[in-house]
Amino acid sequence: MLTTRQVDAYHALTVVAPRIAEGFRPGHFLGVAVGGPHTxxxxxxxxxxxxxxxxxxGTVxxxxxxxxxxxxxxxGRRARDTLDLxxxxxxxxxxxxxxxxxxxxxxxxxSAMLFTVADALQRRGCRVDFVLGGASADRVFGAMRARRMAETTTLTTEDGSLGMRGRVTDVLPGVIADVRADVVYASGPMETLRRATAVAVEFDIPIQVAVEERMACGIGVCMTCVLPVIGDDGVTRMxxxxxxxxxxxxxxxxxxxVGTIPFDALGAPGGGSRNVS
Structure with missing residues (x-):
């Protein structure tokens, strides 16, 4: 490990992992073992x-x-501790x-994972505008960095302690209209992604979302993170x-x-949706 720091309500860990750094592309994630050897x-x-x-x-x-x-x-990890990731x-x-x-x-x-995406987009000549939010000011991540790199940055908090009172999806329609957006990239809780998608569909523009399903193994074995997604052929698959x-x-x-197996999903048992939680 290299450093650990607190950023308002959150923690940021930086680790030396050259192979991961070399293979990284915006949107990738880590699988981190927690609890130590006796857990x-x-x-x-x-x-x-x-x-x-x-x-x-090679830091991540x-x-x-x-x-x-x-x-x-x-x-609670400190400098010189090691992590299994x-x-x-x-x-x-x-x-x-x-x-x-x-x-x-x-x-x-x-919000944390969107900044590498924004960097990559700007290297391709894209215009980037940010909409960041949280329950309160200390839960809005990356506001200063967003202001430095984006054309515009709109901030929201549910308690009104920073920016506009409300949720990110409350101001999203106005931002899309103002900047004449071509595409939306979103990350956050599933309800936020659901609402952001509804806004993008209303404006008839594509949206890419990074879902926050619990991913225990990270390699597709344990099946804890399945969700229903419609394929290119129009068929829903888990x-x-x-x-x-x-x-x-x-x-x-x-x-x-999400959280069910829809009755019309490929391979689903008949008779309606079945809970998988």
Missing amino acids: SMLTRRAFFIHDVKPDYG EFVFAVDGPGTAWLA VGPLGRPFPLPRDPVTCVMVGDEYG VRACVEGPVFRGERVRFDD
Whole structure:
């Protein structure tokens, strides 16, 4: 490990992992073992990669909130501790061939993984605008960095302590209209992705979403992260977020059916949706 720091309500860990840094593409994630050698936490935790610096020995940074014993243990790591991690995992964001106008929508610490995407888009000549939000000011991640790199940055908080009062999806229609956006990239809780997708569909523009399903193994074996996604052939399949995702076209994800096996999904038992949680 290299450094650990607190960023408002979140923690950021930077580790030396040259092979991961070399293979990284925006949208990849890490599988991190938590709890140390004497633990009952058998499964890894998945964390989106926030930043990569191949020139500094190959460092990788990820951001997380403490929400249980596993992440609490992780927050307690210090310099010179070691971490057991695998990556880069998942399928990265597809990038446009031609310069287009892109709106980046990040909610809570889901915003962290959008900055490498924005960097890649700007290198291709794309315009980037950010919409970032959280429950309160300390839960909006990356506001200063967004302001430095984007054409415009719109901030929202549910309690009104920073920016506009409300959710990112409340202001998204106005931003899309104002900048004449061609595409939306979104990361955050599933409800935020569902609402952002509905807005993008209303404007008839594509949206790429990075889903936050729990990914225990990260390599497609355990099947804890399956969700219903419509394929190019129009058929719904239960796909693994860790392997076929975590990035999907938003309009293809059946957000209202997440947590179930829809009756019309390929291979589903008849008689209606079945809960898989």
